[in-house]
Amino acid sequence: MNEILRVEELSKSYKKGKKAVDSLSFSVHEGEIFALIGPNGAGKTTTIRMIATLITPTSGDAFVDGHSIIREADKVRSAITYLPDEAGAYKTMKGIDYLYFMAGLFCKTSEETERCVSRAVKMCGLGDRLEERINGYSRGMIRKLLLSRAVMTRPKLAILDEATSGLDVINALDIRKTIKQLSKEEGMSFLLSSHNMLEIEYVSDRVGIMNRGNLMVTGSVEELKSRYSAANLEEVFERVVNSDEIR
């Protein structure tokens, strides 16, 4: 299988001597849903922001579709889309205008823009509400709008930070279904993050467990559960962290 993302020894220190992310290495294959999981402050967002070319690594590198996030940041940005944690959208815009605005940044021709937007319109399920200002949208509506915007351009890799956090059960389920469907039916690749380990089981093909800036283990959910003889990922996390502290 093709590697869409390869992360090599990626590190980041915000302050000297304190590593927020410490030599992370993993890869994401084409059509795969990979999730970084770990508690708040584990370093998931920092890792994701480096891959999204928003901040520069202190050391190490990562390659999206073969392009270095350090040396070819603009090529990386054309290959990815990124949905930040707790992101909003321009409140004074109508939902539909937001989609056109964002599509305009990715697409080269107006036909392409139209295609992207109509895809997003179908996917977000907001219907007529797209003609309203984002001002009046609920959290769940905004997340659906942003998710559809993140996948409408069929990026090589869609990066979603805490995609379902802060949403109610129904909205979270909708989002998870959409992600799963896009991966299965269209072969899209996802890099997700979540601090909710139970929820992420249902959506990810493979996970990487992070704690205090370190990537402890990676593997498929089933593989990890049987390796640590755990009932769910939370138990896996507990055992991984405990064995790390004993070592």
Added chain:
Amino acid sequence: MKFGNILKKELRELLTVQTILSMLVVFFVYAFMGKAMGGAINDAVTSGESMTVINLDGSDFTARMLDSLPDYGFTPQISELESENYFTEMERLGTESMIVIPAGFGESAQKGGGAEVEVYTLMNKGGFGSALTGSHAFSGVYAIESYVSDSFQNDVLGLSEEEKAYLSEPVVTAEYVCANGRTENISAESLMSVMMSQSILAPAAVFFLLMMAAQMLMTAISTEKIDKTLETLLSAPVSRLTVLCAKMTAALAVALLNAGFMIGGMMIYMSSMMSSAMSDISASGEAGEAITAAEAAASLGLTLTAGETAVYGLMIFLSIAIGLAISLILGAMATDIKSVQTLLTPVMMLTMVPFLVTVLTDINALPTAFRVILYLIPFTHTYTAMTNLVFGNTGLVWAGVAYQLLFFAVCMYLAVKVFTSDLLFTMSFSVNSPKKKSKSTRNKGLQTEDREQ
């Protein structure tokens, strides 16, 4: 094309109902302030000709005087008192000031000694209006004085018309103002009303422009950061410089639009001030003044020439650009809406302190140390530019322009530095430094919340 898209989006964000409204408010405040002040003065001048007069003196002399006052340019509205409480009486009569002629007035006036009238002014709403009408009760008093003086000169002294004319104006004052090596036949007082609008109103306009521009851009950029739309935008295939340029261009365009409104309002203000200043002069009929205050100011070089106006405009433009660049950097540091207000404070101090100093004192007369500190603030040069240009301190003005250009270059360099590096996402300032991130319980109850932050 992407630049155009982003520029459009930025403009849309900046031109909210709120910003447009505040522009209109400023415009109308300036325009109406001129109209209202000009109007108040005109009103006072004209309404001074008619005022409530209470006659408590039964003498024939006073009765004759009240009949003749219209010949002296004053029409008394004779009323009766119903009680001794002048406050309630004035409220009842609906007047803000009145002249009371006490008993015994006629007798004293004819004897030629110590005739007294009383002027009452009602202060129940405070402010300008009552003070103005109060002072204009004196045009009534002036008419009474003239009548008494005339009748004394006629009836008691038996003076001729020439002698009376002489007594009415025994000495004629011709006033001159010298400036910029020239002299004009005008009183300093009437020139001041023209000068004041230059030396106070123009800096005030610049001050408001700066504050509004800074506030607007800072709110916009911090909202983008807090909503994380900035992260989303910068992860898209657009260069950060494009985004920065679009933001700066949009903010400048909106600030200039705002400036347009303000200049429009000020022009209306100035023209109404001018016309009322002129009617003031003609009403008081000061001796020897052959030209209007505006003409005198121009001929004395106390107004800006076209070239000087252009330099002044450039300085205003540079000041706004500097203010915007600083706001861009500071706004990028905001982590919540509350911190925006705090971040605005340094910009506010930098704009307000030199503004107040300029308006209240003459910077060039301050001790050197203060002067240097004030001139290190780039906005100071714009505030003082009007005065410096008018009085020919062109060297100081050009130095100011050069300094502002340099300052702007440094600010833009820093803004580019912030925008093209990690700083945009790592630099932060928040009012309550320990980050409070309360995340509500998720759909699947249990969660490990090991707080590292």
